[in-house]
Amino acid sequence: MPLTNTDLQYYDSKVLRLSAEKRKEYHGQVDNLVTELRKHVTARSDLKISKVVKAGSFAKHTILNKTQEDPIDVDVVFYINDQSLDTSTRDGLSELIHSLLIKIYPSKAVEDFEIQRRAAKVTFVKSGLSVDVVPVVQDGNNPDHGWQFDKETKEKNLTCAPCHIQFIRDRKDKDKHYRTLVRMAKRWKNFANPPGLKSFHIELILAYLVDRDGPAESIEKRFREFLGYIAQTELNERIDFPENNGKLKKAFTDPVVIVDPANHENNVASRITTDEKMKIAKAALEAWETAFHASVQEDEEVWKEIFGNRFKIKE
Known part of the structure; x- marks a missing residue:
């Protein structure tokens, strides 16, 4: 049968589903990161953040409870106002976010930070949470959409976190x-x-x-x-x-x-x-x-x- x-x-x-208690804990940790990163972006660059969206499996409620084989990754999409960008800044968004994350968490080990093709990642060892900060250049005609830039290929891709x-x-x-x-x-x-x-x-x-x-x-x-x-x-x-x-x-x-x-x-x-x-x-x-x-x-x-x-x- x-x-x-x-x-x-x-x-x-x-077994599989992330508990409400853990979800609340991770929300708090991510919210703190977002608040600090907003401050640092404003203070240390000319970028204008129009909005921030929690995305990925965490936001979709399809994420798995953390185990050794099932890591906890939260995607946070930072929408950058297109008017505030020049080409060189656009191409180096992930590197900029990476450097600011290091400034926010100066006591963390260097291996806790990673630059990915379209994001910058920081891992919190104690909670096991990893946060991928994904910068996108907001589409002026559709504010939920934004362009992701691949730092290796230099290609751009239109995405929409709220749509997903x-x-x-x-x-x-x-x-x-x-x-x-x-x-x-x-x-x-x-x-x-x-x-x-x-x-x-x-x-x-x-x-x-x-x-x-x-x-x-x-x-x-x-x-x-x-x-x-x-x-x-x-x-x-x-x-x-x-x-x-x-x-x-x-x-x-x-x-x-x-x-x-x-x-x-x-x-x-x-x-x-x-x-x-x-x-x-x-x-x-x-x-x-x-x-x-x-x-x-x-x-x-x-x-x-x-x-x-x-x-x-x-x-």
């Missing part, structure tokens, strides 16, 4: 089990570690299944369908969303195409290579076979081969 929704909701609430949050909220409204399924799939990803597969990809693939097949009646069945979709299609199908209806359909040549619901010209899976795609499909097939066996055998221990030893459906 398959696991019931009650079984998997127990696993989600007791609303997208997830809309799918949750369509399917009450959607966030539980996302957390389960993320836990599988973190345990199996298929190369190239990101949390955002998982959110979008499961959203696509909601759009295509409707809300999940059985959490276990939909989770197996998620794995089966990846295994059977080998991610060769273009994934797109109703949010892009009526917009020009851009042709992509990347091995995997998952169109950004907030920007129809952006393929969020563009960095997945052909080799990674095949490894993701193989990992999904192996997990699907294991899940099918676990469901038929009614063996809770077999599910641990997918989710790890912390899997449980009762005390």
